[in-house]
Amino acid sequence: MALVSSLVLVAGVAYGGEGLVAGFRGGLQNAGLSRSTMDLATGTCFDVPGGDLRAEFSQVAVAGCQETHDGEVYATYRVPQRSGARYPGEEAMWRIAEEQCTRLQDGYTMDTWAVPRTVSSYFMTPSQHSWDRGDRAIACAFGSTDGALTESLRRDASSLNEHQLVYLRAANATSQALAGVPTTKLAEDLPSYRGWALRVSAAFAEHARLLKDHQWPASARRNVAARQRQLASAVRLWDRASRSSRAEVFWQNWGVAERASDLQVQTRDAKARAALGLDTTPPVHEETAERDARLGADPTPGAR
Incomplete structure (x- = not known):
């Protein structure tokens, strides 16, 4: 994002x-x-x-x-x-x-x-x-955070075409699921993290389904299909995290799933967006250290 x-x-x-x-x-x-x-x-x-x-x-x-x-x-x-x-x-x-x-x-x-x-x-x-x-x-x-705004940031449904709307609604639902990460410590609350990972896996599955079921314009089909396949891969990775038996195992599986998602954002997602006339600027993510400090979640420093 x-x-x-x-x-x-x-x-x-x-x-x-x-x-x-x-x-x-x-x-x-x-x-x-x-x-x-x-x-x-x-x-x-x-x-x-x-x-x-x-x-x-x-x-x-x-x-x-x-x-x-x-x-x-x-x-x-x-x-x-x-x-x-x-x-x-x-x-x-x-x-x-x-x-x-x-x-x-x-x-x-x-x-x-x-x-x-x-x-x-x-x-x-x-x-x-x-x-x-x-x-x-x-x-x-x-x-x-760097001076004043100079134009409206409004980019709602009224300014988008049918294909852009489908693509963004699916992507934003997945982003909302990812944003629901627990704020408790992983070592003390593994069930909450497992439940979150399962919800993220389900969101990726629905995301992939929506992309697969929509009739895309010919110019975007190849790139959207490639993105859909990568989403299907993310489903498996987040599902594996949700079945982790210990906090340190979850941490490692979470890292694998997260890194795979980031790589997809920088490649296929950007190409599909370009084909649909959407912005292709890669999103900014929190640094891992900052996220770790916010969550206090790493049960085994250096595990990743």
């Missing part, structure tokens, strides 16, 4: 932030319409105080998506309303936002390879203060 999904955590409404908001409004009188973060809609492009999407703020200035802007809302989500429900806390709110924003992201940018590598996903969540006033809105937004 070309998108770097860092999902930086952003608070939705700042405590005692009226002075900041007032100054922000004054400085943006000619830049755009001031709008509460509670009222952002999908497709809205905006600027924030100081251009820092990691800061706390409760107001943004609406901007044109073909102009320089700090962020672009790609999805919104309302936390289910329950009468008398207490604020779940910042960490719980951020977990909800991360889960929902990750789930909704591909619907807005279906060709994730087309998203610049400098773009990350951010989200704005209710604070304790705004929750008590009835705020249940989570806004998911794209922002650049």
Whole structure:
């Protein structure tokens, strides 16, 4: 996936932030319409105080998506309303936002390879203060880690043809399955990892089936067929990982399956995409060491 999904955590409404908001409004009188973060809609492009999407703020200035802007809302989500429900806390709110924003992201940018590598996903969540006033809105937004955005990142179904839609929907479903890796330690929670690998294997199997069953244009058939065969190979590798009897065996099988998937992305996937008129920029993956540190998953250092 070309998108770097860092999902930086952003608070939705700042405590005692009226002075900041007032100054922000004054400085943006000619830049755009001031709008509460509670009222952002999908497709809205905006600027924030100081251009820092990691800061706390409760107001943004609406901007044109073909102009320089700090962020672009790609999805919104309302936390289910329950009468008398207490604020779940910042960490719980951020977990909800991360889960929902990750789930909704591909619907807005279906060709994730087309998203610049400098773009990350951010989200704005209710604070304790705004929750008590009835705020249940989570806004998911794209922002650049290297300067401002200069165009819309929207690449939804309305901009794609039939063949591109089939190819991307199948690929994105597999990506979602891969993103569901457990965050527990592998040595302490092998069953969760085995279950995840089995779901990934099933996703690859469905991916391969969708490619095989579709009637592709003549110009793309050979490359899509080659991609389908490699997906079938991935099914076997992830299935083998799901049947690992020990954590260290799982780790080794996971590495084999992961490396094979990466190789496929860089070869057949790119060729099939080119034949279908999709972006061919290889995706950016987390470095193994960074992933290991995040998961704390390696039960036997050096096993891979």
